[in-house]
Amino acid sequence: MSTTPHPDSFFHFDDRVIELKVHRCLWSGTYSENSPLAIEECAREAVVRAEIDVQLLRDGEFVIFHDDRFDRVTDARGLVREATAREATRARFNDGSHPLLFSEAAALLAAHEYPKWIELDLKDFGPYTRPQTEALARAVQAIKDRVHFSCPADWNLRRLLAVDATLPVSLNPHCYIDTENEPEVRLPIGAYGYRDAHPLARRHDSSVVDYLRDRFGGIMRLVPGVTEAHVRLAMFERMLDDGVADASDMFHALGIKLDVWTLDAETPRWRSRLARVLAAGVDIVTTNTPRALAAAGRELASSEPSRRS
Numbered sequence: 001m002s003t004t005p006h007p008d009s010f011f012h013f014d015d016r017v018i019e020l021k022v023h024r025c026l027w028s029g030t031y032s033e034n035s036p037l038a039i040e041e042c043a044r045e046a047v048v049r050a051e052i053d054v055q056l057l058r059d060g061e062f063v064i065f066h067d068d069r070f071d072r073v074t075d076a077r078g079l080v081r082e083a084t085a086r087e088a089t090r091a092r093f094n095d096g097s098h099p100l101l102f103s104e105a106a107a108l109l110a111a112h113e114y115p116k117w118i119e120l121d122l123k124d125f126g127p128y129t130r131p132q133t134e135a136l137a138r139a140v141q142a143i144k145d146r147v148h149f150s151c152p153a154d155w156n157l158r159r160l161l162a163v164d165a166t167l168p169v170s171l172n173p174h175c176y177i178d179t180e181n182e183p184e185v186r187l188p189i190g191a192y193g194y195r196d197a198h199p200l201a202r203r204h205d206s207s208v209v210d211y212l213r214d215r216f217g218g219i220m221r222l223v224p225g226v227t228e229a230h231v232r233l234a235m236f237e238r239m240l241d242d243g244v245a246d247a248s249d250m251f252h253a254l255g256i257k258l259d260v261w262t263l264d265a266e267t268p269r270w271r272s273r274l275a276r277v278l279a280a281g282v283d284i285v286t287t288n289t290p291r292a293l294a295a296a297g298r299e300l301a302s303s304e305p306s307r308r309s
Helices: 036-044 085-090 102-110 130-139 154-163 208-219 233-241 247-252 270-279 290-308
Strands: 010-013 016-022 049-056 062-064 117-122 147-151 169-171 226-232 257-261 284-287
Touching: 010 290, 016 290, 036 049, 036 102, 062 085, 062 102, 062 130, 102 130, 130 154, 147 154, 147 226, 154 169, 208 247, 226 233, 233 247, 233 257, 233 270, 247 257, 270 290, 284 290
Parallel strands: 016 049, 016 284, 049 117, 117 147, 147 169, 169 226, 226 257, 257 284
Antiparallel strands: 010 016, 049 062
């Protein structure tokens, strides 16, 4: 039976619908991140948009898990990539459930109408083999119209598309430009103050706006058919600080929605930061506290006419 989407999973702002992406399926916080109980809660509560994390195991299977180690959120120890499927699913989350293999998670999602849109965040930087990409593509066939694969590793997205060109994909651009020093990437600081190894970043030869428009215009075309860009909150704020008033339009002009991550009710100055990114035109906000952000978003929307007058 069809249900209406939960009103705390989206809100209206400035004639736009802002969707709140439930990070790691943490809707209420009652259940462990990425657990089957958390996924089921998002389905039961009719959440519009959610995200789960996917990573490769030693035996070639994929598991729904975020961290590179089991230690923080389960009773197991050690690196996830060194575990087999049997070892990974033997671990127990704090909510008593066990990590799902990717095929199991896909089957669970297929049994429910919600979430309507699910990001499958691939955590691996190493290149997938053909059998591995085939396994990922095969597992999502029943829910292909509701999911999209995402990651910073554009090479793995292209490998997926080589197996099935109809798979929806989205891209995190931070293998190529960022404000943080990610250990897996280690980009140098370029002439414009961003971490960027591209030749354009070697000298300050143009405006920041032109530099960023050129860089994102190239990066977002690395993978055919990208539907969304997942930009770090601090990176997007840095663009605004640098006077890039049309930061969202850089993506919209390519037909790409803009998602900023991750903004929570515990984040310092979260209300003012939410107001700023909304005014700047983002489409999606990734959060671990969706209900608090939905309430704040509605409050901001109700005051929008008075700010304009």
